Amino acid sequence: MFYHTWPKEEIDRRLENCRSKMKAAGLFGMVITDENNVTYFTGFRTHAPWTTYTRTAWYFLPVKEKPVLLLQNMMAPDAMLRTQNCEIQSYPGLYGTDLETVKNIMDSHGMGEGNIGWELGYEQRLGIPYLEYESLRGMMDKCQFVDGSDILWSLRLVKSDIEIDCIKKACDATSFALDKVFNTMHEGMKETQIVKYFFSYMMEADADKPGFALIASEKGHYDRISNIGSDRRIKKGDLVWVDGGALYNGYWADFGRSGIVGPVDQERQEYQACVHDVTMKAIKTIKPGIAASDLAGACIDALAEYGFDPSSFDCGRLGHGMGIMSTEPPSITQQDETVLREGMIINIEPGFVKENGVFNIEENVVVTKDGAKILSGAKRTLYEIKC
Structure with missing residues (x-):
């Protein structure tokens, strides 16, 4: 049975283009939490986009390693059938994401230092609580969190x-x-x-x-x-x-x-x-x-x-x-x-x-x-x- 949203070639093209732009900008990776951007890179869509903030999604896109999609347990089984070219991990609770898990993913995927892109600019939104963002920034003391909006829009503006x-x-x-x-x-x-x-x-x-x-x-x-x-x-x-x-x-x-x-x-x-x-x-x-x-x-x-x-x-x-x-x-x-x-x-x-x-x-x-x-x-x- 076919569950994917877009063919693998389309997802691969998006990843390749993003990685090329990240390298040119001196980024070690990007952390994607906005629901639309998560969908763009993975093909995964929730049942009711932007109507709930209970279960936040994290997508880690390193320059070299395989991307990771971190979801609350409820969404992980469906994501395994609908996503392509990414590793699915999950977390159990409903009261925020364990930031140690986030830190471990970043450290183990080459995103524990250097410039890391985030959705901070024009017509972009963080899909996680701001306090979580600030706490993580304090934990990742070898990283600089920078705006990756220009890269995201340069990809999404031109359609395949x-x-x-x-x-x-x-x-x-x-x-x-x-x-x-x-x-x-x-x-x-x-x-x-x-x-x-x-x-x-x-x-x-x-x-x-x-x-x-x-x-x-x-x-x-x-x-x-x-x-x-x-x-x-x-x-x-x-x-x-x-x-x-x-x-x-x-x-x-x-x-x-x-x-x-x-x-x-x-x-x-x-x-x-x-x-x-x-x-x-x-x-x-x-x-x-x-x-x-x-x-x-x-x-x-x-x-x-x-x-x-x-x-x-x-x-x-x-x-x-x-x-x-x-x-x-x-x-x-x-x-x-x-x-x-x-x-x-x-x-x-x-x-x-x-x-x-x-x-x-x-x-x-x-x-x-x-x-x-x-x-x-x-x-x-x-x-x-x-x-």
Whole structure:
């Protein structure tokens, strides 16, 4: 029976690339405790990521020795079937990890001295209690704990063919769910009902699980672009904007579409056409070698041609990366100088909010050798929702 998440060749590639970068940076190894990074290097996923901090995971990645995944006893048997190219060890208790065990693993795997990388920087998190981190740092008096975030992001930013295929399948499931949920909607449905149907259609389309959903549907509240749903019932004349994404084999999709309850009026149809044109103009500028800031500038310039203020759709940026997290670096802002490379996933989402609706057609694209390929689907014009 097949239990692995990704083929061994994919895991080996990630380890080899990380070790090469560690050597170049003068690191003796890395200690990985963030759940997403543990998954990236091992393929092991828990049943409910980021919903419990009871059983912490440690992944020790030395420059030369075989990596070690240290888990609480409950998770070790499953990890033995799902992980590749690492040794599984376990610990018994629920009240923290025995740090002597951690120290012994580090000492015996060439990580007892020198610079050791940790998840300390931008958009990274420690998956262990900070007090444990500080205690271990005091115990490892021959080590210097340093930030390894640049190495981690340099690996995760550029996706392999396998990763891109997973993201495409997540996008396909999301596209199917968006098309079907807008065709299922009708006047009088609650926002929460719409979200439930959206999630169920993701599963119907072979997603591993629903990821997330946002919804805006009420005049005077269209700036609530982080609303997860309420008991409000949609009514005739409402614009309903739904944004979300499915998960497939650990990888995300993230995009949204919109519809009108009843006939689609000309003004909002034109607004929708404008934001689609803005989005496509920005996508046409995507290619290896341009900076994220250049892409942000292209979005802003295209919006300005129509006289729209990008700050009205205020999520702090005009797009972002995506992978085993629904948002990852880079951020598409005029401050981010990350250079785009072939294989990066960019979610591009210029938009604007008016009194009568949210106008945003997010697209998930992969940077190709000479441009960009759109992975997201579903209808870009406004759906007509049944009264």
